[in-house]
Amino acid sequence: MENCKKLAKQIRIDSIRMTNNGKSGHVGSMLSMADMIAVLYEKILNVDPKNPKMPDRDRFVLSKGHAGAAVYSALANKGFIPRDWLMTYYCDNGKLMGHISHKVPGVEFSTGSLGHGLPVAVGMAIAARYAKSDRRIICMSSDGDMNEGSTWEAIMFAAQEKLSNLTLVIDYNQVQALGHSEEVIDLRDLKAKLENFGWSACEIDGHNLDEIYASFSSLPHKEGKPTAIIAHTIKCKGIPALEDTVKSHYRFIPDEDIEQVIKKIEEEE
Numbered sequence: 002m003e004n005c006k007k008l009a010k011q012i013r014i015d016s017i018r019m020t021n022n023g024k025s026g027h028v029g030s031m032l033s034m035a036d037m038i039a040v041l042y043e044k045i046l047n048v049d050p051k052n053p054k055m056p057d058r059d060r061f062v063l064s065k066g067h068a069g070a071a072v073y074s075a076l077a078n079k080g081f082i083p084r085d086w087l088m089t090y091y092c093d094n095g096k097l098m099g100h101i102s103h104k105v106p107g108v109e110f111s112t113g114s115l116g117h118g119l120p121v122a123v124g125m126a127i128a129a130r131y132a133k134s135d136r137r138i139i140c141m142s143s144d145g146d147m148n149e150g151s152t153w154e155a156i157m158f159a160a161q162e163k164l165s166n167l168t169l170v171i172d173y174n175q176v177q178a179l180g181h182s183e184e185v186i187d188l189r190d191l192k193a194k195l196e197n198f199g200w201s202a203c204e205i206d207g208h209n210l211d212e213i214y215a216s217f218s219s220l221p222h223k224e225g226k227p228t229a230i231i232a233h234t235i236k237c238k239g240i241p242a243l244e245d246t247v248k249s250h251y252r253f254i255p256d257e258d259i260e261q262v263i264k265k266i267e268e269e270e
């Protein structure tokens with residue numbers, strides 16, 4: 002798992018530098034999923050930087066498009082895009098848009114407005130079935146995404162269609178744009194809810210690389226059912242002063258703090 006650890010650290014550092022450079026972005030949302038993005042791109046997704054449109058590649062859809070810088074970092078570190086694009090993130094005429102864009106090689110679908118990723122991922126899963134392809138469709142969503150009606154329509158439909166080639170990963174840090182999730186819309190027992198909607202659901206520690214790998218590498222968890230992985234995470238993981246805070250949602254680290262914050266991440270075991 003050394004490579005995953007290294008990539009997760011790099012994703013955190015890149016996300017912090019990119020959002021600082023662009024003076025905009027959602028650093029808390031990026032750091033929350035950095036470990037999972039690292040495992041996906043290092044060990045799980047069947048994708049090829051030399052052939053990003055390879056027909057039978059796995060499809061990864063980031064529904065929480067506001068956190069796209071973390072995926073851009075992974076794509077740069079895996080060779081899909083040049084590393085020097087990263088410092089154009091959120092800049093005028095830059096190569097990398099503030100919310101994730103399919104104009105960037107390796108990105109499947111543009112998102113930003115919540116509730117769009119999973120419905121599209123369901124369509125991709127049905128298309129894969131028609132094509133008799135073994136490719137897997139993995140969608141990552143957020144607390145805010147799980148408040149959207151379109152997400153729950155897609156959840157019902159995926160169960161109806163028995164889409165075992167579909168996985169929903171929920172970056173369940175329990176913080177969203179305007180508050181802690183229990184104060185905005187409490188998702189309550191999310192695992193039981195998803196199971197009642199016909200999915201196979203499990204809970205993992207979304208910062209434990211071994212646990213992430215064990216869960217992601219054993220898909221689908223049950224034949225004939227879509228899989229939901231509820232990943233318990235910490236918003237802005239890696240910057241203790243901002244962990245689990247609402248203010249870390251839409252934020253960048255200012256110039257005066259950035260070197261100290263990055264030094265701490267670099268030194269972390």
Ligand SMILES: [Mg+2]
Nearest residue numbers: 144174176177
């Ligand atoms: Mg959240």
